[in-house]
Amino acid sequence: MTRRRMLALGAAGLGALAVGDGGQETTTITRPLARGRAVIKPGKAAPRLPRPGVMPPRLAPLPARKNAIHQVHDLFPTAPPNTIALTIDDGPQPEWTPKMLDLLAEYDVKATFSLIGIQVKLFPKLAERIVQAGHQLCNHTMTHPLDIASLSRKRVDREITEAHDRIGYATGVAPKFFRSPGGAWSHAVFHSAARHGMVPIDWDIDPRDWSLPGTRHIKRAMLKAKGGDILLCHDGGGDRSETIKALHKVIPELKKRGLTFVAL
Numbered sequence: 001m002t003r004r005r006m007l008a009l010g011a012a013g014l015g016a017l018a019v020g021d022g023g024q025e026t027t028t029i030t031r032p033l034a035r036g037r038a039v040i041k042p043g044k045a046a047p048r049l050p051r052p053g054v055m056p057p058r059l060a061p062l063p064a065r066k067n068a069i070h071q072v073h074d075l076f077p078t079a080p081p082n083t084i085a086l087t088i089d090d091g092p093q094p095e096w097t098p099k100m101l102d103l104l105a106e107y108d109v110k111a112t113f114s115l116i117g118i119q120v121k122l123f124p125k126l127a128e129r130i131v132q133a134g135h136q137l138c139n140h141t142m143t144h145p146l147d148i149a150s151l152s153r154k155r156v157d158r159e160i161t162e163a164h165d166r167i168g169y170a171t172g173v174a175p176k177f178f179r180s181p182g183g184a185w186s187h188a189v190f191h192s193a194a195r196h197g198m199v200p201i202d203w204d205i206d207p208r209d210w211s212l213p214g215t216r217h218i219k220r221a222m223l224k225a226k227g228g229d230i231l232l233c234h235d236g237g238g239d240r241s242e243t244i245k246a247l248h249k250v251i252p253e254l255k256k257r258g259l260t261f262v263a264l
Helices: 096-106 117-122 124-132 153-171 187-195 215-222 241-256
Strands: 083-091 112-115 136-139 230-234
Touching: 083 096, 096 124, 096 241, 112 117, 112 124, 117 124, 117 153, 124 136, 124 153, 136 153, 153 187, 215 230, 215 241, 230 241
Parallel strands: 083 112, 083 230, 112 136
Antiparallel strands: none
């Protein structure tokens, strides 16, 4: 079976999903770590999972890829050329995720949220709210280990499986996408994501907002976006006031240029 035939995932308003190779069958990508934050530690206590807490059916396994998707048109070859995607990582978080959801609702933008399993365990209702608002979900591991590319196959699979199950129980949705912490990839990571039926995704535009570079820097970096780009920002992992302020300027400006946001 070819890669173009291996997926039939739903897309927000774009019909059937087809993952194309783009002619790039390269060696495994292990990118430099993009984020300097440490692994996220579990809290002392967590609320019970929301009822009914029914695990959704698992997605069919996929052939493992050798590279991660970093362009919208690698996923949706027939999408309009002005299509872009906003991805939001490291939540849910009780202060900033609601503000991010309110912002996206204000500008009528659907995004893709990369959720960390520990955060979903602590704040399952926020994970539910993300789904109810019509956004896409992405598995971002259980504890966000930045050294995931050097971990054993067993530990990698545990990180991905536990997050997959936690997200599924909390939201009733099986994530269709997987994003590796810091953009670090290995054969074990690709194989585990494929085993759970998830497509590995990266990004094109990274303002490094996790490092608190200032609203002006975030805005300037994100305004470099062009059709086909996948944009990265955060609602978890720290103070995200700069990100929220920047997006209030960035989203209207990108829309004014004729760019259209889609959830992956």
